[in-house]
Amino acid sequence: MKSMIVSFSARKGGNCEALAEEIQSRIPGSDTLWFADLNVQLCARCAYECIYKGVCKYRDDDLYDFYEKTRAYDKVFYIVPMYSGNPSSLFFLSQERGQGYWSENEEYYPEFTRKLYIVGIGNTNEQTSFSYPFLNLLEHSKGKMLILEPHRYGLGSLDTPLLKKRAVYDDLHRFLDVCLQH
Numbered sequence: 001m002k003s004m005i006v007s008f009s010a011r012k013g014g015n016c017e018a019l020a021e022e023i024q025s026r027i028p029g030s031d032t033l034w035f036a037d038l039n040v041q042l043c044a045r046c047a048y049e050c051i052y053k054g055v056c057k058y059r060d061d062d063l064y065d066f067y068e069k070t071r072a073y074d075k076v077f078y079i080v081p082m083y084s085g086n087p088s089s090l091f092f093l094s095q096e097r098g099q100g101y102w103s104e105n106e107e108y109y110p111e112f113t114r115k116l117y118i119v120g121i122g123n124t125n126e127q128t129s130f131s132y133p134f135l136n137l138l139e140h141s142k143g144k145m146l147i148l149e150p151h152r153y154g155l156g157s158l159d160t161p162l163l164k165k166r167a168v169y170d171d172l173h174r175f176l177d178v179c180l181q182h
């Protein structure tokens with residue numbers, strides 16, 4: 001089985017990297033990709049070419065290749081940190097620029113969502129909307145998301161590594177058990 005792990009963290013050496021390494025040790029042969037290392041333009045300074053012409057103005061940057069790469073994998077794990085109450089802007093960037101990719105590759109979307117699993121890091125509460133973008137993305141893939149909320153484990157939101165806490169480690173591995181059964 002080949003899995004692709006994608007970190008949407010702004011930094012290396014933090015919780016997302018530790019989680020990526022843990023997943024990699026559980027699923028040998030996995031590849032990890034840092035979305036922050038890609039050259040992906042913001043949705044800006046365009047005329048909605050993705051919608052009106054079916055091809056994004058920035059189609060030649062790294063976004064299209066990123067989604068194309070996922071085709072070679074059986075599973076894709078997104079690791080997404082919360083920044084200021086929402087998934088990181090790198091995650092949002094992958095979603096909004098995905099509009100252009102998916103308008104050209106609609107037939108692949110059901111397969112992509114089927115093999116996608118998400119681990120989110122952050123404290124959720126009624127004031128924040130962390131889960132909404134994930135729920136949208138997983139419309140066709142219910143139950144394939146793990147949100148690690150530091151407060152639920154008695155940890156601070158900036159604590160690292162979360163995995164030092166046995167309960168975090170156990171929840172991650174229970175989640176991976178389910179992922180590996182699919």
Ligand SMILES: Cc1cc2nc3c(=O)[nH]c(=O)nc-3n(C[C@H](O)[C@H](O)[C@H](O)COP(=O)(O)O)c2cc1C
Nearest residue numbers: 009014015016017081082083084085122123157158
């Ligand atoms: C700008 C910024 C905003 C953050 N906002 C939140 C937040 O609203 N809620 C939360 O639980 N954690 C928040 N955090 C903490 C991160 O989610 C946490 O540090 C997480 O471990 C980030 O992943 P990393 O360790 O791979 O960088 C924030 C961190 C940064 C840098």
